[in-house]
Amino acid sequence: MKRRAIISVSDKTGIVEFARRLSSFDVEIVSTGGTAKVLQEAGVSVTNVSDITGFPECLDGRVKTLHPNIHAGILAMRQNSEHMKQLGELDITPVDFVIINLYPFKETILKDGVKLEEAIENIDIGGPSMLRAAAKNYQDVTVLIDPNDYEKVLDELEENGEVKRETKFYLAAKVFEHTAHYDALIANYLSKQVNDEEFPELLTLTYEKVQTMRYGENPHQKGVFYKEVGNIPASLINAKQLHGKALSYNNINDTNGAIEALKEFDEPTVVAVKHANPCGVGTASTIYDAYKKAYDGDPISIFGGIIVANREIDAETAAEINKIFVEIVVAPSYTEEALDILFKKKNIRVLELGDINTKTPKGTWDMKKVYGGLLVQDFDTELLPAMEDLEVVTDKKPTDREMEDLIFAWKVVKHTKSNAIVIAKDNATLGVGPGQTNRIWAAEQAIDRSGDKVKGAVMASDAFFPFPDCVEAAAKAGITAIIQPGGSIRDDQSIEACNKYGIAMIFTGMRHFKH
Secondary structure, three states, rough: EEEEEEEEEEEOOOHHHHHHHHHHOOOOEEOOOOOOOHHHHHHOOOEHHHHOOOOOOOOOOOOOOOOOHHHHHHHHHOOOHHHHHHHHHOOOOOOOOEEEEOOHHHHHHHHOOOOOHHHHHHHHHHHHHHHHHHHOOOOOOOOOOHHHHHHHHHHHHHHHOOOOOOHHHHHHHHHHHHHHHHHHHHHHHHHHOOOOOOOOOOOOOOOEEEEEEOOOOOOOHHHHHEEOOOOOOOHHHOEEEEOOOOOOHHHHHHHHHHHOOOOOOOOEEEEEEEOOOOEEEEEEOOOHHHHHHHHHHHHHOOOOOOEOHHHHHHHHHHHOOOOOOEEEEEOOOHHHHHHHOOOOOOOOEEEEEEOOOOOOOOOOOOEEEOOOOEEEEOOOOOOOOOOHHOEEEEOOOHHHHHHHHHHHHHHHHOOOOOOEEEEEOOOOEEEEOOOOOOOOHHHHHHHHHHHHHHHOOOOEEEOOOOOOHHHHHHHHOOOOOOEOOOOOOOHHHHHHHHHOOOEEEEEEOOOOOOO
């Protein structure tokens, strides 16, 4: 019996040669609209789908294949005698191959200025219906959505006269992944147009694989990197790698944290990160001076870390970076001389991210997978409620110089794992105490790392002081001002301690836990 294939593709890559070779296996090609025209012009014999349905395409092509003559031919189970008997009675020919890729909905919604009406018209109806039907009946129907699979199917037909069952099953699974992705794109796009709820009752996420890692967080774990659909500004996913081996799972996680911290600053800034925590941050009038401030703040921690900058890296800065072991450098651009210098080190990864200064937009979601569930929240795009709402709670008020350093330290502590303390002076970190189980340990760690420069510095805490012990440690080290959220039932004890030691303290009314 002559076999039948339905071909309707928006991506016509390789379709002419595929259809021509498929015809050579005594397969009748049935097609629609633009695909039929392309095949006919190439000399491939084509039966129009309307000749099968006995009904013309209508409604501007919205209805072409939604017909029993098509779907019964796809869904009939060959081993079911009743199915085959009914096909005979209804004079319906079985369909053995379905080759379809869908209207370009993703490409449409990613275009600048796309209107809702255009997006709607690029929602495929008949295509997904045929694909799902064919995938459901995989044991009898070979279904293809990806031109990369054409050759495998043709080779098996050449060798065996038919497609292997395991290949059909693989292709069917691929179809359901594809249609789920397609439907998720549509659902998410439409929800953004009309959904008044901040978080939907049903959340469907879809991502596309970018990279298979050598391993995950540890060598015994597998790891993969997926990306969101669309252009996500200032995302590591958009970075162009200029030098070095591929980023690892941990590299990507840590570099992402470094970029998010960098976005807090508008002036020339360098952020160094180690194990997802800032270990050196500096701002200055030039990127070279900013790097020197970041590096001098805690040179041991920066060794083996990640450097991100929000201005072009020049030769002078590159030469300084090359003096120590740095795993990754990310900047919006580099001078040619800087690249020549950095490329001398084999193991350094050099990435260019042109829009690195773009702030993360409000409404972005921050997600964390937990076993059996997903935590979703607004991305922490805020820094302070408002400058005028900052509350000086001590007798001593911070000087303008101290105030500048307090805001600087507050930006850094926001991106440091809790419990966190940051000590800073002259727009540079001196010591960072991240991820401690109590705040006094974080304070002592940050003070210890600050060395002799701690006198006259300021301290930032990501959460309130439950006891005056942090104030006492700060006073002993020579710190002159503290910024913290406030809100503890023991705030009066911390304020009293600050007044006792002549330290200025500011309450922000906003905390930045980071876990």
